[in-house]
Amino acid sequence: MGTVKSVLADDVQQVTGSALQGALVDLIDLSLTGKQAHWNVTGRTFKQVHEHLDELIAETRESSDSVAERAVMIGLNPDGRVETVARSTSLPALEPGYLPEDKVIAAITQQLAAVIGRMRVRIAETEPDPVTQDLLIGITAGLEKQHWMFSVQQ
Template sequence: MGVSLKGIKDNARKASVEELNARLADGIALALAIKQAHWNVKGPNFIAVHELFDQIRARVDLQNDTMAERVQQLDGVAIGTADEIAKASSLPAYPTDLTKSADHLREIAGLLRAHGEKIRNAIDVTDDAGDADTADIFTGVSRDLDKDLWFVESHLE
């Protein structure tokens, strides 16, 4: 197995690109679900929840951008078109008939939890493959997702 121009073994690079694109698909699907919730939320604490969804969406967008740019750094191709995301995301589809604040909060919490679990697995996959830098990116994403999950679940207490 050769070493790429980036000093990472080819098998590590391939494993990282695959894992990054898989988590990018989920991240984009999550971002779209959060925007769906943001547009349609109603009820108690409307403005707080509405603004929270915007803040989380902004963080998820940055995470997605970081993952896509890492794919490029590893000489891969970041996959982010709507049709490819619809096929590739492992997250459950977001319901489009919700309006109540608590319903949106529960759904978004479930998606954050599911995405976080897959991100934590990606840390191990990329670290085991020999790409500590990509594992570090996933670690940062995991920390942010855990914090956002805490924010969302706090509204459900």
């Protein structure tokens, strides 16, 4: 099997690849955190929060696939293996067991804010590759919408 040759200059490819890999880890971990919360949320607004978490999970999974495919397009191999995500993530883990809705909403809001902050840095870093930058801008817009929708529930 051959390898994909990037159309980007080597230095741009490396910076862009690093940004994509970081985004991939954040998105995978955010989707896993969302799923953990989805299974364990409790409270009066359980159904609403449970279904909203489903939306977040679907969005982050789709976005992680787009990020990974973009990495391959520029000639790099994405690494979404569990050990890589566990080693590389900077998102705090949720507490084990059942979680009251207010704790879930607060935790997801905080995690979204952290990921959005890192995505904005990646957007700036990928200026030399406007295609990747555009992808990251679109993903960040979706995350910001999710952040807004979770934060108003607090």
